[in-house]
Amino acid sequence: MxxxxxxYMEGAHPLILERLMQTNMEKTPGYGTDHYCAEAREKIRQACGCPGASVHFLVGGTQTNATVITSVLRPYEGVMAAESGHINQHEAGAVEAGGHKVLGLPHRNGKLAAEDVDRYVTEFYAGPSWEHMVAPAMVYISHPTEYGTLYTLEELKALLAVCRKHQIPLFLDGARLGYGLAAHGTDVTLKDIAALCDIFYIGGTKVGALFGEAVVFTHPGLVKQFDTIVKQRGVLLAKGRLLGLQFDTLFTDDLxxxxxxxxxxxxxxxxxxxxxxxxxxxxxxxxxxxxxxxxxxxxxxxxxxxxxxxxxxxxxxxxxxxxxxxxxxxxxxxxxxxxxx
Amino acid sequence: MxxxxxxYMEGAHPLILERLMQTNMEKTPGYGTDHYCAEAREKIRQACGCPGASVHFLVGGTQTNATVITSVLRPYEGVMAAESGHINQHEAGAVEAGGHKVLGLPHRNGKLAAEDVDRYVTEFYAGPSWEHMVAPAMVYISHPTEYGTLYTLEELKALLAVCRKHQIPLFLDGARLGYGLAAHGTDVTLKDIAALCDIFYIGGTKVGALFGEAVVFTHPGLVKQFDTIVKQRGVLLAKGRLLGLQFDTLFTDDLxxxxxxxxxxxxxxxxxxxxxxxxxxxxxxxxxxxxxxxxxxxxxxxxxxxxxxxxxxxxxxxxxxxxxxxxxxxxxxxxxxxxxx
Amino acid sequence: MxxxxxxYMEGAHPLILERLMQTNMEKTPGYGTDHYCAEAREKIRQACGCPGASVHFLVGGTQTNATVITSVLRPYEGVMAAESGHINQHEAGAVEAGGHKVLGLPHRNGKLAAEDVDRYVTEFYAGPSWEHMVAPAMVYISHPTEYGTLYTLEELKALLAVCRKHQIPLFLDGARLGYGLAAHGTDVTLKDIAALCDIFYIGGTKVGALFGEAVVFTHPGLVKQFDTIVKQRGVLLAKGRLLGLQFDTLFTDDLxxxxxxxxxxxxxxxxxxxxxxxxxxxxxxxxxxxxxxxxxxxxxxxxxxxxxxxxxxxxxxxxxxxxxxxxxxxxxxxxxxxxxx
Amino acid sequence: MxxxxxxYMEGAHPLILERLMQTNMEKTPGYGTDHYCAEAREKIRQACGCPGASVHFLVGGTQTNATVITSVLRPYEGVMAAESGHINQHEAGAVEAGGHKVLGLPHRNGKLAAEDVDRYVTEFYAGPSWEHMVAPAMVYISHPTEYGTLYTLEELKALLAVCRKHQIPLFLDGARLGYGLAAHGTDVTLKDIAALCDIFYIGGTKVGALFGEAVVFTHPGLVKQFDTIVKQRGVLLAKGRLLGLQFDTLFTDDLxxxxxxxxxxxxxxxxxxxxxxxxxxxxxxxxxxxxxxxxxxxxxxxxxxxxxxxxxxxxxxxxxxxxxxxxxxxxxxxxxxxxxx
CATH class of the missing domain: 3.90.1150.10 (Aspartate Aminotransferase, domain 1)
Known part of the structure; x- marks a missing residue:
C-alpha cells in the first residue's frame, strides 16, 4: 500500500545516516557545544547571507515554536497568527501552556495579510482599555503554510514593514521551508527570509533529517540565554551533535x-x-x-x-x-x- | 457631571459600610476562617437552595475566573467561551497565563448557544488528531453577558444538557448576577442557577459591595483544596471577614x-x-x-x-x-x- | 479572651473608615486611575524622597511578591531568599506557580547576609554548567523579617553593594514595614529603603489598612506595563480608589x-x-x-x-x-x- | 586524548544504527503510533513483569522529569527530592517553570531516606497553616543517583511504604538505570523497580541509544491523556518509531x-x-x-x-x-x- x-513517514536521507555511522564512536561534548554543531551553524549562516546570526538546534516543530515565542514575549504579550496556524490548532495549546495567548487573525489560504496585522494592532491601541488586554507583540507565519501555500516576496516585505512600524518581531515557522524554497513559482530565497525575519527556523524533520529544526535569530541581541530556556523546557538534546551532523549534511552541496x-x-x-x-x-x-x-x-x-x-x-x-x-x-x-x- | x-464607580451600599464600622475593632482569625464568612456561606447556601454547596470568597472577577478555571482544568484542556466573553477579551490573558487556551465560539448577543457548544465538542472528537489539540473541557458563560443580555431558563437547561452529554462542567460568571436576577423579563432564579451550574459566582463588586465575589461549587468534590489554589494565586484575602461581612449583609433580607x-x-x-x-x-x-x-x-x-x-x-x-x-x-x-x- | x-486581626484605623464613609458615594474611574490614587502616590513619593518613583497599589502581600518577582525575572532566572523567607515557606508556591525557583539561602535570625548572597552568585558563575541551572537574578528580603528582626543600614548597604556588583535588583518585602520604621533600635528610614532598594513595598494590611500594599519601583524603567501584569494576575482592584484612599490617609501627618x-x-x-x-x-x-x-x-x-x-x-x-x-x-x-x- | x-559522548550501540539503516525508507505513521513502538512497549512490559503498564517514549531526561511531574501534580503540590537531585540542580528550573516547587530534602550520598520523607510529610501536616504551603505530594528519586550510588531493595521498599502511608506516588528517574541494574553489589532488579514504583523511566540516552527515555506508568490510571501533555510540552517526537526501534533493540536479548x-x-x-x-x-x-x-x-x-x-x-x-x-x-x-x- x-x-x-x-x-515525515520515512527516516532520513541516506547521506545523513551514513554520517551518523561514520562518526558514531567519536566522543564529543554534549548539548550542542561540539564541532559538528559549530560547522553546521557556520554553513547555515553562509547560506542565509547572515554572518552575525545566532543559530540553535532543536528537535521538533512544536517545541521550537513554543520555546521561541516564550523567549521573546513579555508576560502580557500575545502572538498574532492565522486562525489556521499550526500554533493555534495543532500544538495542544503549547503556547498557552507557556502563558501566552495566540491571537487568531483571519487567513487567506493559510496566509496572514500585512494589512490584517496592521489593522489589528492599530485598532488595539486605538481602542479603550487596551492595558487590560493581551498586547499583539509578535507575528507568527509559516512558509509554506498549513495549506501548502507560499508568501510572495512582496507579501513578506509588507509584513516586515508592518512589524517595523509597530516594533514587533516577525517569526517564520519553516517546518517545511525546503519545499517552499524549491517550489517553482516562488520568488523568495533563504537569503530573503533571513533578511526579512527576526527569527525563523529551517525544518529538518520534514525535509530529509531524522529530526531537527535550526532556529536562526538574525539579530542575536533579541533573546538572552536562549540555550538556557531551551534546557529549561527540556528540549536541549544531550547528544547535540546529532543535530549538528544532520544540518551540516543538509547544508553541504545544497542538499x-x-x-x-x-x-x-x-x-x-x-x-x-x-x-x-x-x-x-x-x-x-x-x-x-x-x-x-x-x-x-x-x-x-x-x-x-x-x-x-x-x-x-x-x-x-x-x-x-x-x-x-x-x-x-x-x-x-x-x-x-x-x-x- | x-x-x-x-x-463600579461608587463605594458600597451604606448598610455594608455601617457593619464595617460596627465590627471594625473586633478580632477575628484570618483568611476566611472567621464566623462572618461562615454565616455568609450559610446564607448563600440557603438562598441557592443548595445546602451541600461549597462557598468561597474572592476579591475580584478576573481573579475568580482565572482561579476557578485553572483549578478545574487538566493541563491540555481549554475552556469554551463566547468570542466576546470577558475571559477572552478583557482579562489581559489571565486564563492563558494559567496555561489554558480560551476556545472562542461565536456568540449571539453575547450568549453562547448550546448547539454551538455541542457542535464544537462533537466535531472536535470526530476530527483527526484531536489528541494533539486543546480539549474543550469546560463551558464559561456570563449572566448577564458582556452585552447585558440574559439566558432564558430553557437556554441554560440546554447548555447543561450539552455539558452533561459531554461530561464537562458548566461555569457561570455572575459578576453582574444581581442585575440579571432583578431583571423584569427573566425566568431564571438564583436557585435555578445553583441547580444548573457546576460552578458559578455571585458578583459583589458591581452590586453593592466594595469588592468581592462569592464562588459556589454546587458539587463540592469537583476541586480539591481550592483555598490553597486561591492562596497560591495570591488572592486569599488576609482579613477575609471583610468579604464575609459584605456577603452576609447582601444576603440578609434579600438586599x-x-x-x-x-x-x-x-x-x-x-x-x-x-x-x-x-x-x-x-x-x-x-x-x-x-x-x-x-x-x-x-x-x-x-x-x-x-x-x-x-x-x-x-x-x-x-x-x-x-x-x-x-x-x-x-x-x-x-x-x-x-x-x- | x-x-x-x-x-491583622482587626479592621482598619478609624481615620481610614471615616474617609471611606465620607467618599462612599463619589463616582471615580476604576483600576487605580482615580485622583485618590494619584494623591497617595505623590505622598508616598515624597515620603520616600524619590520623586521619580513609580508607585502601584495591590491588595495583599503574596500577590505583591509573586507579581513583582514574575514581572522582573526572565524565564530561567530565580530569586534568592532566606530559607525562612515568606515566599519560600508560606505562599503556597506562588513564585513557582509563576515559573520561578526560589533559591533558599541560609538565614541569620531571618536575615540574608550580603556575603552569603555574594558567595552564592560568585560560586554559581564559577561553577560548571551554570547555563543549565537557575540563575540567581534577584534578591528578596523582608524588613522586618519573619522573625521580627531588622536589617541595619550597614547590612542593607552591603546587600545593595553585592546586588550592584552582580547587576541584580534588590527587592524588599515591607509587609510589616511600619513596625520596622517605628522600632527603637533601627537606623533605617523609609528614605534609606527607597535609596537602597530597586523595588520595595509598604505594607498596609498589617499596619492600619483594611488591606493594601504600595509597591515602589525606585527606577521606573525596570518593568514595562506593570499594571497589565497586575491585571493579568487578577489583582488589579476594580475600585482602586479604596487603595488610594487608605494610603493617602496613612501618609497624611505621618499616620x-x-x-x-x-x-x-x-x-x-x-x-x-x-x-x-x-x-x-x-x-x-x-x-x-x-x-x-x-x-x-x-x-x-x-x-x-x-x-x-x-x-x-x-x-x-x-x-x-x-x-x-x-x-x-x-x-x-x-x-x-x-x-x- | x-x-x-x-x-553520553558517543552515538548509539551499533545494533541500533544497523536497524535504523535497515528500516530507514519504511513508511510509518507518526508520534509513536507505529508498530516498532508497539513492539518495544510490549518487550518493556515483559521485562518489567508488568503486563498492564503504560509505556511512553520521550527524547531526554529533563523533559521526561518535567513532563511526568507536571502531569501528576495538582497546582499546589510539590515534589520531594534529594537536595542534590537532578531536578533540583541541573534542569534550569524545569519543574518550577511548570509551576511546581521542588522540596529539597537532605541526601545521604545522593539518596533520599524513607525516614526523612516520612518526617517531612508528617511534620508538614502536623504544622500550622499547611493549607498555605506547598503540599509534599510526590517522591522523586534517581537510581543510580547523581553520585552513582544505588538504593538497596530494602531502602526502596521503605520508600514505597512511606509513599503508601501518605498516599503519594513514587517516581524513579532511571536516566542511568542500566548501570544500576548491571552493578555487582545491587539486589534490585528491573522487576523490583516496576513492582515498587508508580512511575519510572528507563534511560536510553546514557545507555546505548542515540537518545530516548521509556516512561513506565505501572498503574496506568494515574494520568489521563499523558501523550497530549507530552505533545503540549513539544516533546512528542514526530518520527516516534526512532524511539520504538531503539528500545526494541535494547530490550532484545537483554542488550x-x-x-x-x-x-x-x-x-x-x-x-x-x-x-x-x-x-x-x-x-x-x-x-x-x-x-x-x-x-x-x-x-x-x-x-x-x-x-x-x-x-x-x-x-x-x-x-x-x-x-x-x-x-x-x-x-x-x-x-x-x-x-x-
Whole structure:
C-alpha cells in the first residue's frame, strides 16, 4: 500500500545516516557545544547571507515554536497568527501552556495579510482599555503554510514593514521551508527570509533529517540565554551533535533544497494527472502538499490501495484529502497513485 | 457631571459600610476562617437552595475566573467561551497565563448557544488528531453577558444538557448576577442557577459591595483544596471577614436583589426616554447596561455634561455608547441624563 | 479572651473608615486611575524622597511578591531568599506557580547576609554548567523579617553593594514595614529603603489598612506595563480608589509610622514584663513580634484566656510562641496579658 | 586524548544504527503510533513483569522529569527530592517553570531516606497553616543517583511504604538505570523497580541509544491523556518509531543490561587501579561513575592527556573529579587512563 499521508513517514536521507555511522564512536561534548554543531551553524549562516546570526538546534516543530515565542514575549504579550496556524490548532495549546495567548487573525489560504496585522494592532491601541488586554507583540507565519501555500516576496516585505512600524518581531515557522524554497513559482530565497525575519527556523524533520529544526535569530541581541530556556523546557538534546551532523549534511552541496525539489517534482506529476482527470483542488497547489476534492465513492475505492489524509468534508458527496510528497517519495509509488486516480 | 460609565464607580451600599464600622475593632482569625464568612456561606447556601454547596470568597472577577478555571482544568484542556466573553477579551490573558487556551465560539448577543457548544465538542472528537489539540473541557458563560443580555431558563437547561452529554462542567460568571436576577423579563432564579451550574459566582463588586465575589461549587468534590489554589494565586484575602461581612449583609433580607432592582428601575426610565426620543439600540436592553446608537454630533454634545462609555463605531456618523446604571444611581442624575438626551 | 495571634486581626484605623464613609458615594474611574490614587502616590513619593518613583497599589502581600518577582525575572532566572523567607515557606508556591525557583539561602535570625548572597552568585558563575541551572537574578528580603528582626543600614548597604556588583535588583518585602520604621533600635528610614532598594513595598494590611500594599519601583524603567501584569494576575482592584484612599490617609501627618509606634510601645511593655518574670526569647525582640519560650504547662494555662500563636517546639517541656501586637492593640489587653504571664 | 567526562559522548550501540539503516525508507505513521513502538512497549512490559503498564517514549531526561511531574501534580503540590537531585540542580528550573516547587530534602550520598520523607510529610501536616504551603505530594528519586550510588531493595521498599502511608506516588528517574541494574553489589532488579514504583523511566540516552527515555506508568490510571501533555510540552517526537526501534533493540536479548555491564567492568578496572595506587574516593564507587580525590598537581598533569570532569574542590591541594565509563568505553582507553594515573 502506498502512503501519501504526510512528509515525515520515512527516516532520513541516506547521506545523513551514513554520517551518523561514520562518526558514531567519536566522543564529543554534549548539548550542542561540539564541532559538528559549530560547522553546521557556520554553513547555515553562509547560506542565509547572515554572518552575525545566532543559530540553535532543536528537535521538533512544536517545541521550537513554543520555546521561541516564550523567549521573546513579555508576560502580557500575545502572538498574532492565522486562525489556521499550526500554533493555534495543532500544538495542544503549547503556547498557552507557556502563558501566552495566540491571537487568531483571519487567513487567506493559510496566509496572514500585512494589512490584517496592521489593522489589528492599530485598532488595539486605538481602542479603550487596551492595558487590560493581551498586547499583539509578535507575528507568527509559516512558509509554506498549513495549506501548502507560499508568501510572495512582496507579501513578506509588507509584513516586515508592518512589524517595523509597530516594533514587533516577525517569526517564520519553516517546518517545511525546503519545499517552499524549491517550489517553482516562488520568488523568495533563504537569503530573503533571513533578511526579512527576526527569527525563523529551517525544518529538518520534514525535509530529509531524522529530526531537527535550526532556529536562526538574525539579530542575536533579541533573546538572552536562549540555550538556557531551551534546557529549561527540556528540549536541549544531550547528544547535540546529532543535530549538528544532520544540518551540516543538509547544508553541504545544497542538499536541503535539492532533495526538496524532488518532492516538488513528484507533486507536479500528481497535479498534472489530477488536472488531466478533471479533479478540482481545495487550494491551488504550490508546494508538496496537494488538497484535492474527491467524490466520496472514489475516495473509498482509492483508500483501499493508497493512503491519503482526510482533510475536511466539502459537501455530502465530496471530501477534501491531502496528498503529500516528500524528499523520499519514490517515482514508482507516484505511478501507482496516478494509476489509481 | 453625571457619570454612567460603569457600575463600579461608587463605594458600597451604606448598610455594608455601617457593619464595617460596627465590627471594625473586633478580632477575628484570618483568611476566611472567621464566623462572618461562615454565616455568609450559610446564607448563600440557603438562598441557592443548595445546602451541600461549597462557598468561597474572592476579591475580584478576573481573579475568580482565572482561579476557578485553572483549578478545574487538566493541563491540555481549554475552556469554551463566547468570542466576546470577558475571559477572552478583557482579562489581559489571565486564563492563558494559567496555561489554558480560551476556545472562542461565536456568540449571539453575547450568549453562547448550546448547539454551538455541542457542535464544537462533537466535531472536535470526530476530527483527526484531536489528541494533539486543546480539549474543550469546560463551558464559561456570563449572566448577564458582556452585552447585558440574559439566558432564558430553557437556554441554560440546554447548555447543561450539552455539558452533561459531554461530561464537562458548566461555569457561570455572575459578576453582574444581581442585575440579571432583578431583571423584569427573566425566568431564571438564583436557585435555578445553583441547580444548573457546576460552578458559578455571585458578583459583589458591581452590586453593592466594595469588592468581592462569592464562588459556589454546587458539587463540592469537583476541586480539591481550592483555598490553597486561591492562596497560591495570591488572592486569599488576609482579613477575609471583610468579604464575609459584605456577603452576609447582601444576603440578609434579600438586599442583593433589592438594590439590583433599583438599577433596573433606573435603566427602565432611561430606556423609555430613549425610545420616546427615537434612539435605536445596538442590542435590545435587558438589564442595567444599555447599548445605544447615537449621532456623533449629539454624542459630542452629551459628553460635555454626562459621562458614557464609547463602545464602538457604528458608521461614519454614528457611535454605540454604553450607559450603565447601578444600585447607587440617583434619580436626580437619571433626570439630568434624560434632560440632556 | 485576648488575642495576640497576629497583627491583622482587626479592621482598619478609624481615620481610614471615616474617609471611606465620607467618599462612599463619589463616582471615580476604576483600576487605580482615580485622583485618590494619584494623591497617595505623590505622598508616598515624597515620603520616600524619590520623586521619580513609580508607585502601584495591590491588595495583599503574596500577590505583591509573586507579581513583582514574575514581572522582573526572565524565564530561567530565580530569586534568592532566606530559607525562612515568606515566599519560600508560606505562599503556597506562588513564585513557582509563576515559573520561578526560589533559591533558599541560609538565614541569620531571618536575615540574608550580603556575603552569603555574594558567595552564592560568585560560586554559581564559577561553577560548571551554570547555563543549565537557575540563575540567581534577584534578591528578596523582608524588613522586618519573619522573625521580627531588622536589617541595619550597614547590612542593607552591603546587600545593595553585592546586588550592584552582580547587576541584580534588590527587592524588599515591607509587609510589616511600619513596625520596622517605628522600632527603637533601627537606623533605617523609609528614605534609606527607597535609596537602597530597586523595588520595595509598604505594607498596609498589617499596619492600619483594611488591606493594601504600595509597591515602589525606585527606577521606573525596570518593568514595562506593570499594571497589565497586575491585571493579568487578577489583582488589579476594580475600585482602586479604596487603595488610594487608605494610603493617602496613612501618609497624611505621618499616620503610618505613628500608629506603628503604638504597636512597638505595647510590645515594649510586654517584653519588660516577660524579662522581669524571667522568660527567655527564641529571638531577641526588635519589633512588634515577640518569640517567647514558655513551659508547656504555663502555656496551657495561658491559652485559656489569651490567644498566642504556637511557633515551634523547643524541647520536651518548652514551646516557643509568637505574641504580636499591632496598631490596634489596646492597653487594657496588654495589662490582662501581663497579668496572666 | 581519552575522554571519561560523561556517559553520553558517543552515538548509539551499533545494533541500533544497523536497524535504523535497515528500516530507514519504511513508511510509518507518526508520534509513536507505529508498530516498532508497539513492539518495544510490549518487550518493556515483559521485562518489567508488568503486563498492564503504560509505556511512553520521550527524547531526554529533563523533559521526561518535567513532563511526568507536571502531569501528576495538582497546582499546589510539590515534589520531594534529594537536595542534590537532578531536578533540583541541573534542569534550569524545569519543574518550577511548570509551576511546581521542588522540596529539597537532605541526601545521604545522593539518596533520599524513607525516614526523612516520612518526617517531612508528617511534620508538614502536623504544622500550622499547611493549607498555605506547598503540599509534599510526590517522591522523586534517581537510581543510580547523581553520585552513582544505588538504593538497596530494602531502602526502596521503605520508600514505597512511606509513599503508601501518605498516599503519594513514587517516581524513579532511571536516566542511568542500566548501570544500576548491571552493578555487582545491587539486589534490585528491573522487576523490583516496576513492582515498587508508580512511575519510572528507563534511560536510553546514557545507555546505548542515540537518545530516548521509556516512561513506565505501572498503574496506568494515574494520568489521563499523558501523550497530549507530552505533545503540549513539544516533546512528542514526530518520527516516534526512532524511539520504538531503539528500545526494541535494547530490550532484545537483554542488550540493555549487557552493554551496561561492560561499563561496570571498565569502571572496575579503573577502581582497582586507583585503589592500588592509593587514591581515595569522595564517594565509594557503585556504578559507572567514579568520584576520585586527586592532588591538584597530579590532576593538572592528567588533564593533558585524559579528560575527566572537575566535580568539586576538596581542600587547597585536592580536587574531586568524576570519571565516567559507558557502554562504549574501549579497553584500550581504560589502559591509557590507568597508565596515566
Amino acid at each position: 502506498q502512503y501519501f499521508l504526510s512528509d 536541503y533544497v535539492r532533495i526538496a525539489r524532488h518532492a516538488i517534482d513528484m507533486a507536479d506529476r500528481i497535479v498534472s494527472a489530477l488536472r488531466e482527470k478533471g479533479y478540482r483542488f481545495l487550494i491551488e497547489p504550490e508546494t508538496n502538499q496537494l488538497f484535492v476534492i474527491m467524490e466520496n465513492r472514489r475516495l473509498e475505492e482509492l483508500s483501499k490501495t493508497v493512503g491519503v489524509e482526510i482533510w475536511e468534508k466539502v459537501d455530502e458527496d465530496h471530501t477534501a484529502v491531502r496528498i503529500a510528497t516528500s524528499w523520499a517519495t519514490r517515482e514508482e509509488d507516484v505511478a501507482v497513485l496516478i494509476g489509481q486516480l | 453625571q457619570y454612567f460609565l460603569s457600575d 442583593y436583589v433589592r438594590i439590583a432592582r433599583h438599577a433596573i428601575d433606573m435603566a427602565d426610565r432611561i430606556v423609555s426616554a430613549l425610545r420616546e426620543k427615537g434612539y435605536r439600540f445596538l442590542i435590545e436592553p435587558e438589564t442595567n447596561q444599555l447599548f445605544v446608537i447615537m449621532e456623533n454630533r449629539r454624542l459630542e454634545e452629551l459628553s460635555k455634561t454626562v459621562g458614557v462609555e464609547i463602545w464602538e463605531k457604528v458608521d461614519e456618523d454614528h457611535t454605540a455608547v454604553r450607559i450603565a446604571t447601578s444600585w447607587a444611581t440617583r434619580e436626580e442624575d437619571v433626570a439630568v441624563l434624560i434632560g440632556q438626551l | 485576648q488575642y495576640f495571634l497576629s497583627d 503610618y509610622v505613628r500608629i506603628a509606634r503604638h504597636a512597638i510601645d505595647m510590645a515594649d511593655r510586654i517584653v519588660s514584663a516577660l524579662r522581669e518574670k524571667g522568660y527567655r526569647f527564641l529571638i531577641e525582640p526588635e519589633t512588634n513580634q515577640l518569640f517567647v519560650i514558655m513551659e508547656n504547662r504555663r502555656l496551657e494555662e495561658l491559652s485559656k484566656t489569651v490567644g498566642v500563636e504556637i511557633w515551634e517546639k523547643v524541647d520536651e517541656d518548652h514551646t516557643a510562641v509568637r505574641i504580636a501586637t499591632s496598631w490596634a492593640t489596646r492597653e487594657e489587653d496588654v495589662a490582662v496579658l501581663i497579668g496572666q504571664l | 581519552q575522554y571519561f567526562l560523561s556517559d 540493555y543490561v549487557r552493554i551496561a555491564r561492560h561499563a561496570i567492568d571498565m569502571a572496575d578496572r579503573i577502581v582497582s587501579a586507583l585503589r592500588e595506587k592509593g587514591y581515595r574516593f569522595l564517594i565509594e564507587p557503585e556504578t559507572n561513575q567514579l568520584f576520585v580525590i586527586m592532588e591538584n598537581r597530579r590532576l593538572e598533569e592528567l588533564s593533558k592527556t585524559v579528560g575527566v570532569e572537575i566535580w568539586e574542590k576538596v581542600d587547597e591541594d585536592h580536587t574531586a573529579v568524576r570519571i565516567a565509563t559507558s557502554w562504549a568505553t574501549r579497553e584500550e582507553d581504560v589502559a591509557v587512563l590507568i597508565g596515566q594515573l
